[in-house]
Amino acid sequence: MNSAYNVIVRPIVSERSFDLMSQNKYTFEVAQNTSKEEIADAIEKLFNVTVTKVNTMSVKPKKKRVRYAIGNTRSWKKAVVTLAAGDTIEIFGNQKASEE
Numbered sequence: 001m002n003s004a005y006n007v008i009v010r011p012i013v014s015e016r017s018f019d020l021m022s023q024n025k026y027t028f029e030v031a032q033n034t035s036k037e038e039i040a041d042a043i044e045k046l047f048n049v050t051v052t053k054v055n056t057m058s059v060k061p062k063k064k065r066v067r068y069a070i071g072n073t074r075s076w077k078k079a080v081v082t083l084a085a086g087d088t089i090e091i092f093g094n095q096k097a098s099e100e
Contacts, residue, residue, distance in 0.1 A: 004041070004045045004046050006031060007034050007038055007039060008028050008029075008030055008039075008042050008046060009028070009029040009030060009031060009076075010028065011026070011028050011029075011091045012027040012028060012029060012078065014027075020080065024082060024085065025080050025083075026080070026081050027081075028043075028079050029076055029078060029079075030077050030078070030079045031077070032075075032077045039056070039079050040054050043081050049083050049088075049089060050084040050087055051083060051084075052082050052084050054079055056077060056079045056080075057077070057078050057080075058076075058078075059076050060075055061075045
């Protein structure tokens with residue numbers, strides 16, 4: 001239905017996501033209206049890997065204040081994708097150097 005590039009918005013860069021990479025789990029921001037099957041298909045097409053499991057969660061907005069104006073951050077959807085043993089995704093070129 002959707003193109004793989006429309007399903008996957010961006011990889012999530014955080015300390016927790018880097019820790020999960022050692023367990024062969026990768027974290028992505030995805031479009032809010034996509035299903036787990038669509039996410040798995042998009043990851044398999046884009047990175048040529050085998051997906052074994054997809055966990056999704058909706059990140060709720062947080063209240064923020066800039067001077068006198070009060071507003072909310074945006075809401076978005078996060079997906080944690082588990083790959084088959086032996087498969088990896090090279091999100092960052094220096095990933096191997098940081099693990100050693």
